[in-house]
Amino acid sequence: MEGIGQIITFYILAGIAVISAILVISLRNLVHCVISLALMMLAIAGLYITLFAEFIAMVQILIYIGAVVVLFLFLIMLTLRLTDKDIKQTNEQKGISFILAGLLLFLLVTVLNRTSWNISPEAVVENTTSKIGNLLLTTYVFPFELISVVLLACLIGAIVIARKDKD
Amino acid sequence: MELLFNTQELIDSINIFLTNLCWNYNIPSWILTVVIMAVVAGIVAGFVAVNTMMLVLAERKIAAHMQDRLGPMRVGFHGILQTVADAIKLVLKENIMPKVADKTMFFLAPIIVFAPAMMAYVILPWSPGIIVSDLNLGVLYLLAVGSIGVIGIIMAGWSSGNKYSLLGGMRSAAQVVSYEVSMVLSILGVIMLTGSLKMGELVNAQKDIWYICYQPLGFLLYLMAATAECNRAPFDMPEAESELVAGFHTEYGGIKFAMFFLAEYANIFAVSAVCTTLFLGGWQGIPGLPITLPPIVWFLIKTYAIVFIFMWFRWTYPRVRVDQLMTFGWKLLVPLGFINILITGLVMVIK
Incomplete structure (x- = not known):
C-alpha cells in the first residue's frame, strides 16, 4: 500500500x-x-x-x-x-537553442543511465534536520563558509551597482 | 472536566477505539486516515471561521472603547451578533470583477492568501496530545508556510489592474521579505536553548521557567516582526487606507473580500499562538502559581492576551512611512536579532 x-x-x-x-x-x-x-x-x-x-x-x-x-x-x-x-518569449535563435537543449538532455540521460546507483542499506534517518546541521558545522564547515562568502560578494556587488555616488 | 486535563489520554483512547473499530469491521486503515484528516480539517476550518468572527467583534469593541465610543450596539446584546450579520451580508453580495482584471489570477489570489493561513494550524499545540501533527520541523514549517501567503497578496494587487492595488502588493512584498529575516532571527534564540524545532518539545522545555525570562529581547523582536508579517498597523503599509484606498484588496468584494479577512485574523491567531508556545510556556500554567486550569484554557488565555496586544498596537500607534519601515526593519531589528543570538550563544558556551 x-x-x-x-x-x-x-x-x-x-x-x-x-x-x-x-x-x-x-x-x-x-x-x-x-x-x-x-x-x-x-x-x-x-x-x-x-x-x-x-x-x-x-x-x-x-x-x-x-x-x-x-x-x-x-x-x-x-x-x-x-x-x-x-511579450514573445522566443526570438530567431529558437532553432539553435532547441538543438543545444536536446544535446544537454541526451547528455544527462546517458549519464543517468550509466551511473550505477548505490542503494543505501541504512534505514530512513529519523531526524534529518539535526544530522544536516551537525554535518554542516563539522565535516562540511569549509564549503559552507565559502558559500556564505560567495553570497556576501554578490550582496556587496549588488549594493555597489545600485548605490548612487553622492559626489 | 477530568478529560480536559488529561487530553493525551483522551486522544490515545480515541485512537485505540478507532483502530479497534477498523479491526472489527475490516475497514482498511487508509480509509480511517482519510476520515480523520477530513474531520480534523473540518474542525480547524470551523475554528478559524468562529474565531475570526469573535476577533472582528473584539477588534471593533476594543477600538471603540480606546476611542471613547461604544462600537457596534444594534445587533444582539451590545452588538454581539454584528459580525454574524456582516458575514451574511458579505456572502450574499454580488461577485464583481473589474473589466481590466486578470481573471484567473484575480480568482486565485484570495485562495492563495487563505490556504497558507490555514496550513499554519497544523503545528499549533493546543494541549498535550492535541496537535494536528507535531512535525519534526515545527517552527521551520511555520516560517515556510507563512512565506507563501505574500504571493497571493502580490497576485491580488497586480491582477486588479489598479495602480493603488499594485502599490499595495509591492509594498507587501518588500515588507514581508524584510521582516521575515528579523522574525527568523528572533526565534533562533529559543531554538538554540531548546535544541529542537518540535512544538511539543519547545513547550516541555519551559516547565520551570518561561523563555520570555531568558529571551526578553527575542520576545519583543518577535512581536514587532509578527505585526509586520500580518500587515497590521503600525506596519499596515499594503492596505494603508489614507494613502491607497484599501491597498491590495481595493477591487475585491463579497465572499472574496471575506476570504482576505479570514486569512488576516487566522494569521493573527496563529502568530499569537506561536508566540505563546515559544516564549510563554504554551499550555502550561504560570510556574509557582497554585492555580490549576485545563491546559487548553491556559493556552487560549495566553494566546488571546497576545492578540489583545496586537489590537492595542493597532489603535495606539500611528502608521509608519515606507522608508521608516525599511530603516526600522533592516537597521534596528536585524542587528538586535544578531546581538540576541550572540548573547544567547555566549551564555550557553560559558554555562
Missing part, C-alpha cells in the same frame, strides 16, 4: 512540475510565468517530502517561493512596461 501511494504521489507531483515548467517558458505574460515557476517549486518541495527530506523541502519553499519568486514578482512590477502587453 505504502509503495503504491508513493509512486502515485511521485507521478502526480512530477507531472505538475513538468507541466508548470513548460508553462514557465511558453506563457506570454511574465507574471503568469513567475506564478507557474512558484507552482513548480512547490511540486519539487513535495517530491523532497516523499523522499523524507523534509528540511530541504521546507528550505525550498522558504527560499525559492518566499524570497526568489517574490523578488521576481517585485522586479516585474517595478518595470511596468513588461506587464502592460504580452
Whole structure:
C-alpha cells in the first residue's frame, strides 16, 4: 500500500512540475510565468517530502517561493512596461537553442543511465534536520563558509551597482 | 472536566477505539486516515471561521472603547451578533470583477492568501496530545508556510489592474521579505536553548521557567516582526487606507473580500499562538502559581492576551512611512536579532 501511494504521489507531483515548467517558458505574460515557476517549486518541495527530506523541502519553499519568486514578482512590477502587453518569449535563435537543449538532455540521460546507483542499506534517518546541521558545522564547515562568502560578494556587488555616488 | 486535563489520554483512547473499530469491521486503515484528516480539517476550518468572527467583534469593541465610543450596539446584546450579520451580508453580495482584471489570477489570489493561513494550524499545540501533527520541523514549517501567503497578496494587487492595488502588493512584498529575516532571527534564540524545532518539545522545555525570562529581547523582536508579517498597523503599509484606498484588496468584494479577512485574523491567531508556545510556556500554567486550569484554557488565555496586544498596537500607534519601515526593519531589528543570538550563544558556551 505504502509503495503504491508513493509512486502515485511521485507521478502526480512530477507531472505538475513538468507541466508548470513548460508553462514557465511558453506563457506570454511574465507574471503568469513567475506564478507557474512558484507552482513548480512547490511540486519539487513535495517530491523532497516523499523522499523524507523534509528540511530541504521546507528550505525550498522558504527560499525559492518566499524570497526568489517574490523578488521576481517585485522586479516585474517595478518595470511596468513588461506587464502592460504580452511579450514573445522566443526570438530567431529558437532553432539553435532547441538543438543545444536536446544535446544537454541526451547528455544527462546517458549519464543517468550509466551511473550505477548505490542503494543505501541504512534505514530512513529519523531526524534529518539535526544530522544536516551537525554535518554542516563539522565535516562540511569549509564549503559552507565559502558559500556564505560567495553570497556576501554578490550582496556587496549588488549594493555597489545600485548605490548612487553622492559626489 | 477530568478529560480536559488529561487530553493525551483522551486522544490515545480515541485512537485505540478507532483502530479497534477498523479491526472489527475490516475497514482498511487508509480509509480511517482519510476520515480523520477530513474531520480534523473540518474542525480547524470551523475554528478559524468562529474565531475570526469573535476577533472582528473584539477588534471593533476594543477600538471603540480606546476611542471613547461604544462600537457596534444594534445587533444582539451590545452588538454581539454584528459580525454574524456582516458575514451574511458579505456572502450574499454580488461577485464583481473589474473589466481590466486578470481573471484567473484575480480568482486565485484570495485562495492563495487563505490556504497558507490555514496550513499554519497544523503545528499549533493546543494541549498535550492535541496537535494536528507535531512535525519534526515545527517552527521551520511555520516560517515556510507563512512565506507563501505574500504571493497571493502580490497576485491580488497586480491582477486588479489598479495602480493603488499594485502599490499595495509591492509594498507587501518588500515588507514581508524584510521582516521575515528579523522574525527568523528572533526565534533562533529559543531554538538554540531548546535544541529542537518540535512544538511539543519547545513547550516541555519551559516547565520551570518561561523563555520570555531568558529571551526578553527575542520576545519583543518577535512581536514587532509578527505585526509586520500580518500587515497590521503600525506596519499596515499594503492596505494603508489614507494613502491607497484599501491597498491590495481595493477591487475585491463579497465572499472574496471575506476570504482576505479570514486569512488576516487566522494569521493573527496563529502568530499569537506561536508566540505563546515559544516564549510563554504554551499550555502550561504560570510556574509557582497554585492555580490549576485545563491546559487548553491556559493556552487560549495566553494566546488571546497576545492578540489583545496586537489590537492595542493597532489603535495606539500611528502608521509608519515606507522608508521608516525599511530603516526600522533592516537597521534596528536585524542587528538586535544578531546581538540576541550572540548573547544567547555566549551564555550557553560559558554555562
